[in-house]
Amino acid sequence: MRELLSGNEAVARGAYEAGVALAASYPGTPSTEILETLAERFPSIYSQWSPNEKVAFEVGIGASIGGGRALVTMKHVGLNVAADPFMTFTYTGVNGGFVIVSCDDPEMHSSQNEQDNRFFARFGQIPFLEPSDSQEAKDMLITAYEMSELFDTPVMLRMVTRISHSKGIVELGETVHGPDKRFVKDPSKYVMIPSNARKRHVVVDQRLEKLARFAEETRFNTVELNGSRIGIITGGVAYQYAKEIAPDLDYLKLGMGYPLPMRKIEQFVNGHERVFVIEELEPFYEDQIKAVGLKVEGKRYFGRLGELSPFRVAQGLKETGVLDRVETPTISVDEMFPRPPVLCPGCPHRGAFMALKKLGVAVTGDIGCYTLGVMEPLNALDTCICMGASIGNAIGMEKVKGSEKGTVAVIGDSTFVHSGITGLLDAVYNKSNVTVIILDNRATAMTGGQQHPATGQTLMGEPTSRLNLVNLCKALGVESVRELDAYNYDAALHMISEEMQRPGPSVIITSRPCVLMPVRIMDEPYVVDLDLCTACSACFRISCPAIAASSETNKHGHPKAVIDETLCTGCTLCAQVCPPEAIILKSQYVKA
């Protein structure tokens, strides 16, 4: 049977075929669909969303030590969160096979940085495999479990957005069962007190040597000879770009990218006049190959920023002199308007941002739909570093009196649970005067509305206990915890300024759910009475996609407003900011 699968779906399929027992993750683009596919199509595998990647990783470790095959998946920055258990689990090694899927995001389609997690594998001294299409994503995941158990090591499957979100044809296989294992007490292996850890570090070192020998043999490191004097060393999606542009060169394709098969590489380099390393992001292969004294070229021609593409590879090869011409785009367009993503019509975050902008305070933010509050014309966000960072950032800024008008931290419900709780605890403990707004829309909306501990449902669709955010904040020691209907602009203005006056930390929790997920919210739409509209543009500045310029203008030629009824969710915010009250409920609109 053949199916068209995305790289992420292929990983899920691979987990099924490899007999994985448990999968854990925190959603993050581009990795999210792996667990969603598991929960939807392969419910025989126990799958869960964890509050964050560190916990997901620890759950996976527990399953592995308990004898089951475990899968943990995350986006590249997720591994930063899980780095602590990761760096020690590489010492203990596994019982049931353990694979960590890292989905990197070159070009930052949906991320705050562009880190190359191949370095994490090297940092932790564990092997990684890197697929170049969906078929390989599935095949490599299965092999990764065999390697994990054979070499007693966690194994990384390194993906990138282009592999995770591209579809290709995959040959489906049967499900197999991993070796039947149970937990066996072995503190010398699993308790990393210094005396044990020192011994395990030796094991890690020896393991790496064995893995290096394996790298020479594996079917994933292949040489393709076409009789060319030019050789290309590449891996992952870069292999596909290179083959697209120059199918007739000789290739050494690295499917297993760490440790490197140095003998194979040396032979390949020595057998060619010139050898180019084509890899996305950092010179990970190139530097290691040069370090052993072999002569290769690469980054000079292909660059280290952003995604590669067939065009970039072609340009690079032309600069090297290998290619004599490049097909360049022949049709051009003048610069056009941008179309950035924006908060949805009726988004519950809009009211809070309108109030914050009006108050002119410093707003520390982090990762979620609400990061879009930074876009024009809302311009309501001042920082975005990583998940959970907003509260800590606000504490620091407030301690140095960095903002005259005060500092407010905004954080989503999912993000607060992910890594905001400890930040809030810090604010209480260190007597910070910050105001924290938990933008509780009851979903992990940015990645598509996934469940988390405060939504009352698990990934597998079971009802579960729902974290009470108010009680939690009080239990952490916050004295003032208030709920706010952020569709009420005046109430938002008042409550935020009141709480900013209050000494000590305070928390405001907004109460309106996301209008898209899990249920689409559509209330009665609003309309603009064009006779009353003065074209003051106050409603344009709240950045609701349902509001557009009409063809009617005022006497200065400024456009009046019009509301797209099919988009308007009836949130009322625009009506609240319209000075002449020209925005009214559709049912109350009587045309003169």
Added chain:
Amino acid sequence: MNDNSYDILIVGVGGQGVLLASEILSEAAMSAGFDVKKSEIHGMSQRGGVVSSHVRIAPKVYSPTIQEGQADILLSFEQAEGLRAITWLKKGGIAIVSRTTLIPAIVTSSRKYHYPLDAVAEMKKKLNRVIGVEADKIAGELGNPRLVNTILLGILSNYMSFDYDLWIETIKSKVKPKLVDINITAFKRGRDISLSAVKA
């Protein structure tokens, strides 16, 4: 482009059904016995940003993305996005564009940017083969504004070698059962329009 390989770029705005259209096209290509790869970027795009999907169809496909300036066909669900994307077309490539107009808030609220008055006309200045269709109006007539994607697929189908029945079977397998009939009607409407457009 020949009957052996097609590089097709589908563009539009989040929520317009670009992903479903590229899904149907890729599945049809696989059923027709081709190798196929499709690449799209999810994530922020669902909040009204630009969505694009690369579909590559050939006996053997390497890169999941089309090389800039090498697309055979551009299928655009929104006219300004069609104009923005023409740089991806190769010389002699075909653009099939819905005249749908979606003006983003950033253009409405600031006086810095403007939306092209007639994007299809702009495209015709630069390309020989542009098919502008009022797909949004037709979809409205058929009773569902979300049918723009199937209407455009119907037009596209005239430029590809796949059997008509194969398209219909793929649509049946990819859309919700209660929407199958209306989608097939929309597909046929598209197919008819393009025949007359080609003559004109």
